[in-house]
Amino acid sequence: MSTFPIQFVGVTAVAKANIYFDGKVVSHTLIFPDGTRKTLGLIYPGKYRFNTDAPERMEIVAGQCSVQVNGAPAQTFTGGTNFHVPAKSSFDIEVKDGICEYVCTFLQ
Numbered sequence: 001m002s003t004f005p006i007q008f009v010g011v012t013a014v015a016k017a018n019i020y021f022d023g024k025v026v027s028h029t030l031i032f033p034d035g036t037r038k039t040l041g042l043i044y045p046g047k048y049r050f051n052t053d054a055p056e057r058m059e060i061v062a063g064q065c066s067v068q069v070n071g072a073p074a075q076t077f078t079g080g081t082n083f084h085v086p087a088k089s090s091f092d093i094e095v096k097d098g099i100c101e102y103v104c105t106f107l108q
Helices: none
Strands: 018-020 025-031 037-043 046-051 056-062 064-069 075-078 082-085 090-095 100-106
Touching: 056 064, 056 075, 064 082, 075 082
Parallel strands: none
Antiparallel strands: 018 025, 025 037, 037 100, 046 090, 056 082, 056 100, 064 075, 064 090
8 A cells, every 4th residue: 555645734835737738637736845846646548758857756646557767668557656767768658547646756
């Protein structure tokens, strides 16, 4: 089962959404008191490519997705699991049905 939090206390939530792929991927940014950032988001069915500047940890809260990082073989992730993406790289994420909910942590 998942070990990451189900809620975040004492953060600033940015009201303006981050909208990608015509609204099929949507997230909101949370800013923590120490300046670190996370995004909370939803991914609707489809296949999407993201490029990264900073390293990221993607925690899947609910749903299921298939992920291919930097051309490596695709892996399936479900609620309670996570994957890492290196800085200055990319990943392809596919949701076949339902909605995939995630928390993205931007690592330093």
